[in-house]
Each structure stands twice: as C-alpha cells, then as structure tokens.
Amino acid sequence: MVKKIRTSVFISGNGTNLLSIIKNSRDYNFPITVKLIISNNKNAYGLKYAKRYGINYKYFSSKDQEKFERNTLIEIKKNKIELVCLAGFMKILSKNFLINFKKKIINIHPSLLPKFKGLNTYKRVLDNEEIYSGCAVHHVNSKLDAGNVVLKKKVLIDKNETQESLKKRILSQEHKLYSEAIRLIFK
Numbered sequence: 001m002v003k004k005i006r007t008s009v010f011i012s013g014n015g016t017n018l019l020s021i022i023k024n025s026r027d028y029n030f031p032i033t034v035k036l037i038i039s040n041n042k043n044a045y046g047l048k049y050a051k052r053y054g055i056n057y058k059y060f061s062s063k064d065q066e067k068f069e070r071n072t073l074i075e076i077k078k079n080k081i082e083l084v085c086l087a088g089f090m091k092i093l094s095k096n097f098l099i100n101f102k103k104k105i106i107n108i109h110p111s112l113l114p115k116f117k118g119l120n121t122y123k124r125v126l127d128n129e130e131i132y133s134g135c136a137v138h139h140v141n142s143k144l145d146a147g148n149v150v151l152k153k154k155v156l157i158d159k160n161e162t163q164e165s166l167k168k169r170i171l172s173q174e175h176k177l178y179s180e181a182i183r184l185i186f187k
Contacts, residue, residue: 018037
C-alpha cells in the first residue's frame with residue numbers, strides 16, 4: 001500500500017478545485033488523501049463534496065480569526081494532517097497559524113504570480129491589457145500570495161475576453177494544475 005499524505009483542504013465557496021483534488025486522490029498513485037475539509041462559510045457549496053465522498057468536514061466562523069485558527073489547529077492535529085491545500089479559501093492565515101503548521105501549506109491563485117496578487121485578479125489583468133494570464137500554485141508564507149511558486153500555467157487572453165470568460169478558462173486550468181503541483185511536491 002502506498003503511504004499517502006494526510007491532507008486537509010480549506011474552502012470558502014464552490015469547491016471545484018476541492019472536487020478535482022478529491023477525484024485525483026482516489027488514484028492509487030496520487031500522493032495525498034483528503035481526510036478533512038475546513039470551511040469558513042457554512043453555506044459553501046464545496047461542503048456537499050465532503051458529504052458525497054464521506055470526508056470529515058468542519059465549519060468554523062472566521063469572524064474571530066484567533067478562535068477560527070485555534071479550532072482549525074485542533075482538528076488538524078486530531079486528524080493527523082500533514083498538508084493543507086487552500087482552494088478558494090478567502091481568508092488570510094496569521095503568522096502564528098503558519099508557524100504552527102511548519103509551512104506545509106499550499107495555495108492556488110488565478111494569476112501568473114508574482115503578478116496580480118490578491119483580489120479582483122481578472123479585472124486587473126484585463127484592465128492592464130495583458131497578453132497572458134493563468135494560474136499558479138505556491139507555498140503559503142506570511143505575505144499575501146508571495147510564497148515560492150511550485151508550478152504555473154499560462155492562458156492566452158482572447159481579443160474579446162471578459163472577466164467571466166477569463167475566469168472560466170483559468171479555473172479549468174487550475175483543476176489540472178493543482179494536482180500536477182501536488183504530484184511534483186511529493187515526487
């Protein structure tokens with residue numbers, strides 16, 4: 001039996017990257033297994049995937065960040081989690097949380113980092129008349145979208161591109177890239 005890395009995925013919304021990771025984790029040779037899903041949004045659609053695939057999940061409000069992080073760390077320790085994947089998780093984790101988890105946290109971002117860190121990425125890319133955009137998986141550190149990049153994927157911007165069309169095209173690449181990056185990390 002292949003020893004798989006016990007992983008938690010943090011979400012805030014639809015969970016499409018979560019679903020992609022779950023499906024890939026069912027492959028015998030994929031290096032991780034999703035054991036815990038954490039959400040700071042009790043109505044996150046992605047929680048339906050936790051239920052569908054029988055994965056332990058927890059919701060904690062992030063209004064009180066210290067309490068959210070304390071409760072999350074308790075669950076991480078209880079479930080013997082070795083890796084955290086942020087997948088559409090719309091909250092910045094504190095330095096204290098990151099120190100507790102020894103930097104074994106990765107995130108996916110819808111731009112070619114280090115360009116266009118933070119929110120409103122698609123609008124900023126189009127307003128800047130970029131030729132390419134894309135997505136990047138990176139290690140999480142205490143600065144916003146500033147950790148070492150593991151892997152990137154370029155997307156050529158069409159002449160009549162809209163924010164919505166760009167988002168859709170990049171998201172389809174994210175679904176592939178996140179799992180490729182996980183494979184690369186544990187090669």
